[in-house]
Amino acid sequence: MKLRKYFFYIFLGIGALTFLYPFIWMISASLAPENEIGNLIFLPSTISFGSFFQMFDKIPIGRAFLNSMLVSSSVTIGVLIFGSMVGYALSRLEFRGRDLIFYIIIFTMTLPFQITLIPQYILIVRFGWVDTYWGLIIPYLMNSLGIIMFRQYFKTIPQDLIDAARIDGCNELQIIFRILWPNSIPALVTVGIITFMASWNEVLWPLIVIRDEKLMTMPQLVTLFAVGGRAESQLGVKLAAATILALPIVIAYFFFQKYFIQSMASSGMKE
Amino acid sequence: MKKKITPYLLVSPYIIHFLVFVAFPVGFSIYLTFNDWNIISPMKFIGLSNYKRLFNDAIFWKSVFNTLIFLMIHIPLQIIIALFLAELLNQKIKLRGFFRGAFFLPVIVSGVVVTILWQQLYGYDTGLLNRLLIKIGLGKVGWLTDPSWAMPSIAVMATWKNVGLYIVLFLVGLQTVPLQYYEAADLEGATHIQKFFKITLPLINPTIFMVVVLSTIGGFSLFIEPYVMTGGGPLNSTISAVLYIYKQGFFYYHMGYAATLGFFFALIILSVVIMQKKFVEKDK
Numbered sequence: 001m002k003l004r005k006y007f008f009y010i011f012l013g014i015g016a017l018t019f020l021y022p023f024i025w026m027i028s029a030s031l032a033p034e035n036e037i038g039n040l041i042f043l044p045s046t047i048s049f050g051s052f053f054q055m056f057d058k059i060p061i062g063r064a065f066l067n068s069m070l071v072s073s074s075v076t077i078g079v080l081i082f083g084s085m086v087g088y089a090l091s092r093l094e095f096r097g098r099d100l101i102f103y104i105i106i107f108t109m110t111l112p113f114q115i116t117l118i119p120q121y122i123l124i125v126r127f128g129w130v131d132t133y134w135g136l137i138i139p140y141l142m143n144s145l146g147i148i149m150f151r152q153y154f155k156t157i158p159q160d161l162i163d164a165a166r167i168d169g170c171n172e173l174q175i176i177f178r179i180l181w182p183n184s185i186p187a188l189v190t191v192g193i194i195t196f197m198a199s200w201n202e203v204l205w206p207l208i209v210i211r212d213e214k215l216m217t218m219p220q221l222v223t224l225f226a227v228g229g230r231a232e233s234q235l236g237v238k239l240a241a242a243t244i245l246a247l248p249i250v251i252a253y254f255f256f257q258k259y260f261i262q263s264m265a266s267s268g269m270k271e
Numbered sequence: 272m273k274k275k276i277t278p279y280l281l282v283s284p285y286i287i288h289f290l291v292f293v294a295f296p297v298g299f300s301i302y303l304t305f306n307d308w309n310i311i312s313p314m315k316f317i318g319l320s321n322y323k324r325l326f327n328d329a330i331f332w333k334s335v336f337n338t339l340i341f342l343m344i345h346i347p348l349q350i351i352i353a354l355f356l357a358e359l360l361n362q363k364i365k366l367r368g369f370f371r372g373a374f375f376l377p378v379i380v381s382g383v384v385v386t387i388l389w390q391q392l393y394g395y396d397t398g399l400l401n402r403l404l405i406k407i408g409l410g411k412v413g414w415l416t417d418p419s420w421a422m423p424s425i426a427v428m429a430t431w432k433n434v435g436l437y438i439v440l441f442l443v444g445l446q447t448v449p450l451q452y453y454e455a456a457d458l459e460g461a462t463h464i465q466k467f468f469k470i471t472l473p474l475i476n477p478t479i480f481m482v483v484v485l486s487t488i489g490g491f492s493l494f495i496e497p498y499v500m501t502g503g504g505p506l507n508s509t510i511s512a513v514l515y516i517y518k519q520g521f522f523y524y525h526m527g528y529a530a531t532l533g534f535f536f537a538l539i540i541l542s543v544v545i546m547q548k549k550f551v552e553k554d555k
Contacts, residue, residue: 008359012366015356016373019435023376025399026388038397082288085281095278101286108293114491114513115537118303118520118530119296125310142288172277201381203495204513208521219383226387226499235391242387246380253379257372260379265439 023246030240037235051236052244058237059225060213061244068218071136072199078141079195080188087150088176092162109144117208124209135209136217140199145267146191153187154180193256193263200249218245303530310526321531331532333507334515335539337422341511342490344426350482353434354475357441358467371442375435382432386499389428390415393500415501418508425496425509433489437482444478445471480551484544491540512536 029037030051032044055061089095090102120139129135157180165179181188206220213221222241253260304321308314325331356374360367377385392399393414401411414424452470461469493511497503503510503518516536520529 005364008362008364012356012359012364012370015359016370019373019376019431022388022392022431023380025392026384029391039402041399082284086285089278089281093278093281095275098278101282104289105285108289110541111293111297112488112491112537112540114516114533114540115300116293116296117513117516117533118526119299120292121520122299122310122526123291123296139292142285142292147285172281197379201383203381203383204517208517219381222387223383223495223499226383226390227502235397238387239391242384246384249379249381250376253376257368257375261371261375261439264375264378264436265443 026239026246027243030236030243032236034234034236037239051234051240054234055225055237055240055244059221059241061218061221061241063214064216064218064221065248067133067215068200071133071217072196074133074137075140075199076192076196078137079143079146080192082142083146083191084150084154084176084180084184085173086147087154088172088180090147091151091154093172105144105147109148117204121208130209131212131215133215136206139205143191143195146195149187149191149266150184153184157183189259190263190266193260194267197249197260197264300530300534303527304534306527308526309524311524314527317527321528324528325531325535330507330510330515331535334510334512337508337510338490338493338512340422341426341429341493342487344423345430345490346483346486348427348430349434349437349486350479352430353437353441353482356434357438357445358471360438360442361445371439374438377432378435380432382495383499385428385432386496389431390500393424393428416505418506421501421505421509425493425500429489429493429496433486437478440478440481441475444475448474476551480547483547487543487547488540491536 024042025040028043029040031047031049032040033046033048033050036044086101086105090098124130124135124139127134129138161179161183162175165175170178201219202217203219203223206217207223210216210220216224222245225241226238305316305318306314307317307320360370364370391397395401395411395413395416398414400414404411413420415421448471452474453466456466456470491512494513494517497509497511497514498517501509503514512532513536516529516532519525519532
């Protein structure tokens with residue numbers, strides 16, 4: 001019995017090492033002098049920020065960070081607001097066409113994005129939204145999964161609460177944002193994290209609609225930097241860019257690990 | 272009266288968004304498949320030429336084949352590793368939170384980061400993996416430069432990135448298995464292995480199905496990995512569905528043909544997923 005326990009820990013330890021070590025290596029390599037990276041195993045002999053300085057010199061990564069923040073925050077706020085409006089109507093109000101809308105949402109969720117990619121780009125061109133924030137934000141303002149999650153969650157809230165609010169003279173919007181929201185923190189956190197992460201990590205769509213370097217999102221800029229010749233095959237600079245890109249989400253993950261895991265797991269479940 | 276229109280007001284932003292960004296694109300996409308268009312010059316109706324071209328397009332078939340290779344490696348690897356680690360995490364062990372957190376880390380990090388990182392690990396001359404191989408006396412492998420290795424290498428990397436999510440999902444699944452089942456099995460003297468195959472596996476079948484479906488969708492959505500690591504090469508051995516749509520659409524501006532590819536890949540994904548669903552239901 002005791003022996004088996006040891007085996008458990010050995011396998012788990014190997015597992016943890018497999019998932020953590022590449023990240024440790026990445027950070028070490030980004031801080032190592034360029035000529036050491038080829039032989040680097042664990043820690044560099046001296047710490048040098050040279051790769052980071054070079055990267056800051058070559059690409060507007062600070063601006064890209066702000067772009068990403070703006071885009072992902074706007075998308076998340078939109079998804080929370082519109083998602084709870086639709087989720088509320090679907091779960092709490094009776095109206096003709098309600099089932100139809102529900103089926104439309106399910107249809108949208110199962111529709112592979114490959115089919116809409118090209119026409120969506122053409123729309124963005126026609127709207128004049130190429131190289132604008134609108135092109136990055138508007139198509140993502142609605143999220144079927146978010147709506148479904150709000151719908152499920154709102155169903156669990158007692159009707160008395162809503163009735164009482166109506167008697168107090170609340171209109172439907174006030175009911176959603178003043179009564180339901182404070183009672184739906186788990187749903188808000190879950191939808192918020194999933195949406196923000198998906199938006200923050202999205203690369204394909206920015207690559208398609210943004211050509212102007214000043215408007216690029218962080219993963220897009222880093223991708224083009226890694227693919228194009230500008231990293232000049234300097235590994236350290238590439239890895240420094242990857243490290244900077246990973247940092248914000250990893251820091252957030254460090255503090256809110258439990259919520260990240262729960263949110264992502266529940267999004268997997270729903271699909 | 273006011274009561275009657277409020278629901279519609281609440282859902283109207285969604286409906287407008289759906290009509291503009293989902294319904295219209297789907298219709299327009301099908302229309303585009305019958306046309307030749309580079310966005311700038313006028314559209315030209317060409318009947319079924321795009322479809323004919325697609326069936327004779329070696330690169331299209333190659334991308335389907337590549338995706339199948341990817342899935343054949345990715346899905347079993349993912350299920351085995353995720354189940355194994357979830358089963359370990361489900362025991363009475365210390366530091367469970369730490370292990371779970373570590374396994375999950377690649378899931379939250381951008382695919383770009385993972386791709387840049389693994390590109391270095393897979394490097395031919397200075398890559399960590401080849402240095403390790405040389406140390407234990409084996410030769411170097413062209414992980415990303417050898418056509419028969421490139422796609423499997425990407426499949427392994429994708430497993431590393433996603434498996435944490437499935438560990439957590441399996442863990443949820445494992446915890447729904449009633450403890451009485453195991454206790455009953457213990458009374459009958461069942462071994463650990465027997466319990467796993469006779470009790471655990473059948474009961475977490477829905478989770479396995481989900482892993483298969485999500486991986487299939489993921490396989491047909493591969494983009495950033497080949498885009499950054501290989502550009503689809505060597506010899507188109509890593510060209511993926513989305514990368515090929517992207518190349519046709521935004522490199523050559525063949526909008527009609529790119530839409531045809533997108534339409535076909537969507538059909539393939541939907542039919543594969545429906546087939547998988549049928550397969551599972553028949554099993555029951």
